[in-house]
Amino acid sequence: MFCPKCGQELPDDVARCYSCGEPVEHLQATGPVQQRPPLTPIPSNLVWAILTTLFCCLPFGIVAIVYAAQVDGKTASGDYAGAREASNKARTWSFVAFLCGLIPMIIYIILIVIGVLAGAADHNF
Template sequence: MSYNAPPPPPSGPVGQTPPPNNLVWAILTTLFCCLPLGVVSIVYAAQVNGKFAAGDLAGAQESSRKAKQWAIWSAVVGVVVILIYIAVIIIAASSGTSTSTTSL
């Protein structure tokens, strides 16, 4: 007599696929762009699979949307900060070379 284990319970709503959790984008923007906004994105990305498994498809989709939105904001802020930094360096370098010395 062989024992057959019961099949695992279905994960999420039947016939539905989980929305993308955007976790990779959240992690990358946290590391390379803007840490505070990226962390918020990671928090929302981590909620997607749990909400889907609990049967909350609307909540999973909302968390997915927010994770993507915060990752985009993090990337934009990171690019803006880098551009401002480059502009400050260029301005500082150009103002530093305009001094002249005279000998008496």
């Protein structure tokens, strides 16, 4: 289950969230009818998904958007655990897309900077 306050994933038998300390009720069932509403709205992370799709790595950015799109619908239907899981996945895949865009970019910048410096040593400016 997930902590209703901070969203930390927890085993079903703990009495208190070990991330934020919020007391956690033991749920008889994990269907949407039995879930407690979250204390703060579950973020869809759609902004991160859009940003990484438009700048970074295509397939993973789209995956992130798909998960982000699910969050609000699941929240509206009461499936808070599903919404929390989709929210986390949207963030994770955005991060993967970000790394796929960032790492080649950093290598590229380093190579250019090294190349410029190496080139400058050979020429008189």
